[in-house]
Amino acid sequence: MKKLVKNDYENMSSDAAAIVAEAIRKKPNLVLGLATGSTPLGMYKELIRMHKEEGLDFSQVITFNLDEFCGISPDNKHSYRYYMYQNFFNHVNVMPKNIYIPDGKAEDIEEFCREYDRKIEEFGPIDLQILGIGRNGHIGFNEPADRLKVDTHVVTLAEETIRDNGSFFDDPLDMPKRAITMGLGAIMKAKKILLLANGRKKATIMASLLKDRHVTTKLPASFLCLHPDATIIMDREAAGEALERKTAG
């Protein structure tokens, strides 16, 4: 696993965007796995700038989002679909037919999950998967558990995740308790993985991930240690404890 420590959030974001842009220039019909949350916002902003100022072309790119809340309609401003359109898709030339995001309102959710995996297999494997990380080590919404699922599935969110995300809702009690997430299978089959982490609130989990070097279902991101081409880009704040522990030990 490659680790890059950048001075700040802006540098982390522009490095991530540069990696995405290079991949698209090499392969215009790139299959790109996308993440939500506050972490990749800077990367999306930079990619939009590159599209507008440098003509970065997304017209053949195929995107698969990692996750979506259950029971939330696509036009709900708290849905990840809404987030993706607001923060990225509305500002670049990704074709709507090439955008795949789990449907939190699917009537037959189990069948939807199977179909999502079939689509990933049809176009995939994912060439480049962008990931954030939860404070408990989740990737997508694969929460720490005794067993991690391979396929796209419905997950009951961890208390910590509900607390962390609840503040984005007008009433934190409206925060859905379940979500659809891509499983570890499609994530680990991605040819290249880029995990982004910034801010002090991620320092403890990054220290566990980088220092302990265990693979455990209790820290889903630890599986990235086994991936042949995974890179972590973090800012100094997120890397802080890992760097300190390294110096100390």
Ligand SMILES: N[C@@H]1[C@@H](O)[C@H](O)[C@@H](COP(=O)(O)O)O[C@@H]1O
């Ligand atoms: N499901 C998402 C993840 O895909 C995201 O990476 C993570 C971190 O979020 P943030 O970037 O806001 O810290 O938690 C959310 O709950």
